[in-house]
Amino acid sequence: MPKDQGIGARSKRREDVRFLTGAGRYTDDINVPGQTYAAFVRSEVAHGKITKIDTSDAEKMPGVVKVFTAADFDGKGGVPCGWQIHDRQGNPMLEPKHPILAEGKVRYVGDAIACVVAETLEQARDAAEAVVVDIDELPAVMDMKAAVKGGALVHDELGSNLCYDWGFIEDNKAATDAAFETAHHVTTLELVNNRLIANPMEPRVALGHYNRAMDDYTLYTTSQNPHVIRLLMGAFVLSIPEHKLRVVAPDVGGGFGSKIFHYIEEAFVTHASRLINRPVKWTSTRSEAFLTDAHGRDHVTKIELALDKDGMFQALRTETYANMGAYLSTFAPSVPTYLHGTLMAGNYKTPHIYVNVKAVFTNTVPVDAYRGAGRPEATFQLERVIDKAAREMGIDPIELRRKNFVGADEFPYQTPVAVAYDTGNYQATMDVLEKIADLAGFEKRRADSAKKGLWRGLGVNCYIEACGIAPSNLVGQLGARAGLYESATVRVNATGGIVVMTGSHSHGQGHETAFPQVISEMIGIPESQVEIVHGDTANTPMGMGTYGSRSLAVGGSAMVKATNKIIAKAKKIAAHLLEASDGDIELKDGKFTVAGTDKSVDWGSVCLAAYVPHNYPLAELEPGLEETAFYDPSNFTYPSGAYACEVEVDPDTGKVTVCAFAAADDFGNVINPMIVEGQVHGGLAQGIGQALLEGAVYDENGQLLSGSYMDYAMPRADDVPFYTVDHSCCTPCTHNPLGVKGCGEAGAIGSPPAVVNAVIDALQRAGKTNVTHIDMPLSPSRVWAAIQG
Template identity: 80%
Template sequence: MPKDEIANKGGIGASTKRREDLRFLTGKGRYTDDINIRGQLYAHFIRSEVAHGRIISIDASAAEAMPGVAKVFTSADFAQAGSIPCGWQVTDRHGKAMLEPKHPILAEGKVRHVGDPIAVVVAETLDQARDAAEAVVIEIEELPAVMDMKAAVAGGDLVHEELGSNLCFDWGFVEENKAAVEEAFAKAAHVTTLELVNNRLVANPMEPRVAVGDFEEWTGQHTLYTTSQNPHVIRLLMGAFVLSIPEHKLRVVAPDVGGGFGSKIFHYAEEAFVTKAAHILKRPVKWTSTRSEAFVTDAHGRDHVTKIQLALDAQNNFTALRTDTYANMGAYLSTFAPSVPTWLHGTLMAGNYKTPLIYVNVKAVFTNTVPVDAYRGAGRPEATFQLERLVDQAARELGVSPFDLRRQNFIQPDQFPYQTPVAVVYDTGNYQATLDKLVEMADVAGFEARAAESKSRGKLRGFGLAHYIEACGIAPSNLVGQLGARAGLYESASVRVNATGSITVFTGSHSHGQGHETTFAQVVSDMIGIDASQIEIVHGDTSNTPMGMGTYGSRSLAVGGSAMVKATNKIINKAKKIAAHLMEASEADIELKDGVFTVAGTDKSKTWVDVTLAAYVPHNYPLENLEPGLEETAFYDPSNFTYPAGAYGCEVEVDPETGKVEVVAFSAADDFGNVVNPMIVEGQVHGGLAQGIGQALLEHCVYDENGQLLSGSYMDYAMPRADDFPMFQVDHSCATPCTHNPLGVKGCGEAGAIGSPPAVINAVLDALHRGGFTHVTHIDMPASPSRVWAAMQR
């Protein structure tokens, strides 16, 4: 179909403007903080100012006597509550289940990180709650903070004494490969070794977290309004495992959510608190995070320390890979934390390459820091950074082109489906094509001339290459269940057709910036042939949407969209039966195109509205074997991950006098399979690139030896701004459609954050080597001016 026809139709392939943006850009969005319930109280959390300490006493008597105070809550008020659950259990390489400490709603006996909640003041106004919090007297015996992961494993002070160790698990993958890997390294013609740090990050979405609890005493109904990426999962975890509320008596609503990047997947203590407090006080209770609170309460990302090695033969073929990683869990296990450095990381260590033998070891460690969990990419950026830095270093040591070394070791198009040595099977891909496209886009042939021009201005110009592959969708349920997931990872959709032909789609996925209300409507519009404006997308409320797993891991279209396709196909099949009856024809002869049912080979036709009206006004209807109405529900459980991949090229200029790095060009050639809305995909890539480049050059969550957060505000935590980036070049024309979902899509939301960090660091090192600083083999992220300058001086 010509592009202009696609655009007019508003279906798959159209760069339709996001319908959501009308309300967001005009200030009409409805976020959780916009929700205020008559008679609500306000909660203010009193949080630990020390990283590790024993709670000696809490005296709230003076506070409770202050004006407006309804109650001061401590852990004693939650004695019957369960632990905030971890949603994934990892079994270590010795067959032992991970150590899993209790995670209370409010600290019990000890505080374990700066920001750990100790008590909560609930009052008529927020100012009254804050004033009363000053009158709560808390005595804490400070203990040594456990901060260094390797020292924490070696012995000494414990974050959780009852566990007897700070080592959560010691994971080996694939354990049966270990001996063969060691043998391959012993026989290698060349071995490249790097030690890397993947820096800790704070997600910093636009909207801080908010939770509002409400309780109807006359019905026993609890309602939680929260900034969540997956309200159904919150309802399940909080209702079943923390507060023991029957699911039919617990409603969770996530309205418009201003960004998440992973940090709003998880069940947090504040959600359970306001829900329970509303029940106890018989009044609504609201908590709104400040940005300062977010730094010490929202789950952090990354924080890995890794040694990685690559073995090559005399012809420069990769023969084996091995890694040893220390992964920081923080003080408690967040919802999906154990899966990130293991199954979302180890299974991607093959990358785009046909390395025959791989062994990954991960030691997950408890420390006195904020819990660490999934952040945009979740395990995949960590794997890609390790691998792509290593391949570049190997090329430099061998004196060969980083382009040629990659091409030589790529999995070839005729090798798909490709069984990797780390369990997963890639269904499609063409890594040579994306690399060739990048070379064209980035004008690699003209780089030397640009480098010479930079040199004339006293700047060092470098080009950095990185190739990535991602596993999206996190599926299927039966597999992830064997790997330790404590929930299914399917998705759901209900499609309700109204009598006049308009459609409402209820989805278990959740949108927090991805444009679901636009793209999901495009999918259904394309299938039926009606205008996308006739389709409404409903999400975010457990009371009217089918059970779903929410949005993360670039799964919305591949999994949630596929559920919609299944449900819509059920609608179409039933509608064809009605149309066949109306036109006195065989169902097998009915065709649907552009919203019109026709009898093949004839001029007989019925419009979409003719058929939908007949479904609800069944005066002439095949009643003997078909129910009236048009409404269907479907659940979709994928048979495999999807595997988007791409090649990224970054050009930087380095000022040798100051070490300042400027990204002057960036090109991204991605394979996302089929693309529903090119404009939205491009925007997703832009956002991912901004976050990945931010990690590479600016962002760093830093603690001191006492567990105090030194970068706890925007004064110290450097967020990227628009003027830190050039205009990105983005291409997704090298598509190899996914073979196992009905849309052929692969996922795009995390790609930019996965492929960009190694491309940036590779570019910085290339610039330094071109400037004669050949002794610099690695610079840890962020490559700040001080770090780059210090590396040059060494």
């Protein structure tokens, strides 16, 4: 019988009650007395010198409180970057200032030049249109390879558009090159990982409120990590002591990485509120979101795979140009380096690997982490070149992968790219995939498609992910400017209810449901007795937020540590009440029992005794039951999986239809199977969207051509099939107390190469053997052109 409580139960998401009934409390729902509204004046050109800003007409318009320019932020810092990369020679990356409002120059379409604050939003927008800005337009830096060779500079003071030239691991280079010299076969592939725009349901909002009486600040914002925003903005931008700055991220309607970062609008409303002594609110329009939210991906790569005569991998090397955009977003430098290069081993035993990344400034929106963050880019390169190698050598794609897998008996496995996998069983995951995808029945389905005049293809790929980036001392050596631990405070009430205050943040992951399941399992009380509090720096311990599939592995582990402290103290109280040794006390199903006897006391009675200590071991214990714990992992977690996609291609139009998709994942121990399935479903939709539909496109002048839903194709329900998902393969993580690995990004990592492999397979089977690759998105026009070519 399935469980109805605790770990493994399919508990329904309790937060969905308020979300589905319109009772959620999002940032734009928050309004405070005396509130004003902000509207930004943004650059309409990608690159140019500001020669004049005339605000005189705007200042006279009805309702205008103040018009701000860069001069109002003199002495304030720029928005900081949270990760510093050193290049192949050990030199630090080039790091330009990112001002709150443009200083002297604009560097992308959407760059904020000025901002009008007015009594109403309509008045602010009207006045913003009256601000006159003169700009001497400069050539836009758009092509990454050309940008590093000379010409126009995004940042004149840097003297180069090359942020860094990174080699990983540099000591591997000579051995890798030597392996290519002696290889039996070398497969080469050049590909693009297309630029994406995150588009969460809720656009960004920021509301700054300065309280002159208390000389403190509150920022309400749509953020995935409010404590990090408080640290970055308070310490590095506005010089506000942390105890005087509260950051609140209430219900947040999705993030996918785009709400991790500290944005200029957050700093603007906070400082502007002080200058006018009134609250200032900014709500992004969807059009602004396209132009200002950090974009994702945007890599151009050459990858080479060396094999021996039996198809065993000998070496891998890559050269990637990674777009940083006009400024360095919070985690941008880490994405194409340590979140990408460390995953280039994939699921395979490749003796020699060398990864080179050139990060380039361009006149585009800054690029940063987007669901998967570096891991999808690595997996796409690797799984596409493996598929191409299989065709060139005449080896079945699954057979080629199987013979190169890390064996189940070889864990822990040290890769040549620094990371060490603790557990996994890639053969078992592939076994499950072959079954659930019914690969044996593919030829019949292909024949049925042919009767309709359609070409059917099958794409298979594997992935591995590194989640819960850690430990802090290691990532500090790699350039992280913050720790990557997590925290939790567990407070037990006198009547036995529990409140957990976590540094993690939920913006769709279901923390309010899954976290209580863990505590329910540990103590044996109903999940309904546990409440989760997050998103407010005033009542949660310092934490690093939610991204990189870290919530349960890192935040949940902190919660387990704090709960274990609670249980240990509660056992001492129970032992006193039962006149026994605490070493003899057992806790099960919410009851403390003296081992080997029928003497017991229930959870509620022990909690009451802690707060009404009439019969209490006061000499040994303080009253109360509240504990805090911090958890800093000793390693990443490494979820993995194998995916299969079947497509039909219409040869007359190039239209691709995804007919079936199967995903076999190893997430370690699963807390709530229903939530895990939902996370995988969502990730698959985003990955299929990248593969077939989505792409942020700029012209040569830096104008964003795909700046609305009229031009940026998001996946709809009829673009994706019903999925078959399985997570029965379980190799628990060995270094966190829950044995969990992370599931939130898996679908977005594994699905793009599966879709592209399937389309190429369809064309190859139809005789188009010259088509070995098509860059994403595989739109009908691109596929049709490949067929004709």
